[in-house]
Amino acid sequence: MRIAVFGSGPTGFYATDHLFKAAGVTVEVDLYDRLPTPYGLVRGGVAPDHQKIKSVTRAYERTAQNPRFRFYGGVEFGSDIRLADVRRHYHAVIYCVGAQVDRAMRIPGESLGRSHAATEFVAWYNGHPDYRDREFDLSQESVAVVGVGNVAVDVCRVLARSVDELKTTDIADYALEQLAESRIREIHMLGRRGPAQAAFSNPEIKELGELEGADIRVFEEEAALDAVSQEWVDSGADRSAPRKVEILQQYAADERSGKSRTLTVRFLVSPVELIAGEDGAVTRVKLVKNELYRNERGTVRPRATDHFEDLAAGLGISVPLVKRGPTGVIGTNKADALETVRVLLEDVAAGKHWEPESPSAESAERFVAERAPTYFSFADWKALDALEVARGKAEGRPRVKFVSVEEMQAAIR
Incomplete structure (x- = not known):
C-alpha cells in the first residue's frame, strides 16, 4: 500500500x-x-x-x-x-x-487593533514563516490573556520572562529583540471557570511561580472553592484538581516579592467587550463575573452574573477552543x-x-x-x-x- x-x-x-x-x-x-x-x-x-x-x-x-x-x-x-x-x-x-485557525470569541471590539489570537503570537515568537512579520505592540504596560490552558500559560510565561532567560532558548531573534524592549508590567490570565477546572497542568502552573522576573498573584476569593467545585473535586472527576487548587491557594496566601512584573491569574471571569481608547485600539476589557452550575449532563459550566468590572489592558491575546486544538x-x-x-x-x-x-x-x-x-x-x-x-x-x-x-x-x- x-x-x-x-x-x-x-x-x-x-x-x-x-x-x-x-x-x-x-x-x-x-x-x-x-x-x-x-x-x-x-x-x-x-x-x-x-x-x-x-x-x-x-x-x-x-x-x-x-x-x-x-x-x-x-x-x-x-x-x-x-x-x-x-x-x-x-x-x-x-x-x-x-x-490552524482560532475560533472567534464573538464579542464586541474583537477586531480592534492590539487584539490578537494566541495562534499568531505563539507562531510569531517561534519563528513560523507565515507569522514572522506580525506586529505586537509590546509598549503597552498591561496585557490580558484570555484562557487558562497550557497555551495561555506559555504566552504568559514568554511575556513575563526576562531577556536573560529568553536568550538561552531558540526563540526567534526578531522576537527576542522586541521582547527585550517590552514595557509590559502587568499580565492578566483570565479563566471562565474556577481554579479546580483550569485546563493548565500542575507542572505548568507551578513553573509560573518560579519566574525570575515576575511575581504571581491569585485573589483569595477566586481561589476558594464554591459548593459546586468542592463537590466536583470530591468526586474524583480530575485527580490533578486537588493539587492544582492547593498550588493556587498557596499563591493567594503568598506575599509578593517586588519583582518588576506581576502575573495575575483570574478565575470566574469572561470578557464581554474589548473597549477602544483614543487611538482606536484596545485599552480596556469589560469582564463579567461568573458563577458555576451543573448542566443536565452533570458538567460544571460557568454562567454570567450581573456583576461587571473593567480591566485596563492595552494588548489582548485570546486562546479560544477549536475542537481539541489547544488542549x-x-x-x-x-x-x-x-x-x-x-x-x-x-x-x-x-x-x-x-x-x-x-x-x-x-x-x-x-x-x-x-x-x-x-x-x-x-x-x-x-x-x-x-x-x-x-x-x-x-x-x-x-x-x-x-x-x-x-x-x-x-x-x-
Whole structure:
C-alpha cells in the first residue's frame, strides 16, 4: 500500500509509524508538509523555554529512517498537489493538518487593533514563516490573556520572562529583540471557570511561580472553592484538581516579592467587550463575573452574573477552543493517529481503497519534482537542522532558526 499523509506534525509522524507497524500489510508513506521543515507544532508551537519537550522529535527521526518513508517539504495540498493527483499515486490519504485557525470569541471590539489570537503570537515568537512579520505592540504596560490552558500559560510565561532567560532558548531573534524592549508590567490570565477546572497542568502552573522576573498573584476569593467545585473535586472527576487548587491557594496566601512584573491569574471571569481608547485600539476589557452550575449532563459550566468590572489592558491575546486544538499534550495525538490508522486499515481490508495508475515511489517523486522543484527531502531538512544547531552553538543556544522559506532554500543551496 502507498499512503500519502499531509501534515508532518506529531500526528503525521505518529500515523506514519502506526502504518509501518501494521500487521499483514506493507506500507510506503510519503509525508507532505506545506513548509520545508517538519514537526509542526513541536517546532512552531512548543514554547522556546521548554526544550525538553522538543526532544520528542528523536522518535520522529527514527520513523523517518524507515526505507519506505519519504518526506516532501514545501509542497502545498490544493495548489502544488491536488486530490486528483493523490489518487493517481496513492491507495489512500490521511490529513493531519491540525487546527490552524482560532475560533472567534464573538464579542464586541474583537477586531480592534492590539487584539490578537494566541495562534499568531505563539507562531510569531517561534519563528513560523507565515507569522514572522506580525506586529505586537509590546509598549503597552498591561496585557490580558484570555484562557487558562497550557497555551495561555506559555504566552504568559514568554511575556513575563526576562531577556536573560529568553536568550538561552531558540526563540526567534526578531522576537527576542522586541521582547527585550517590552514595557509590559502587568499580565492578566483570565479563566471562565474556577481554579479546580483550569485546563493548565500542575507542572505548568507551578513553573509560573518560579519566574525570575515576575511575581504571581491569585485573589483569595477566586481561589476558594464554591459548593459546586468542592463537590466536583470530591468526586474524583480530575485527580490533578486537588493539587492544582492547593498550588493556587498557596499563591493567594503568598506575599509578593517586588519583582518588576506581576502575573495575575483570574478565575470566574469572561470578557464581554474589548473597549477602544483614543487611538482606536484596545485599552480596556469589560469582564463579567461568573458563577458555576451543573448542566443536565452533570458538567460544571460557568454562567454570567450581573456583576461587571473593567480591566485596563492595552494588548489582548485570546486562546479560544477549536475542537481539541489547544488542549492535551503532544502525546495526546498518538491515540488520535492510531484510531485513524485503524479505521483506514479496516477500509483497506474491505477493499475500500483507490486503485492508483502509478503507485510507485519513483513516479510520485518525479511528479512532485515537476510541480514543486524546490521541495525539501528529509536529507535537506537534516542539513538545515545541522546549520541551525551550529548557528545556535556559537551563541550558547539550542539553535538559531531560519524564519523564512527563502532563507531555508538559500541555506540548502
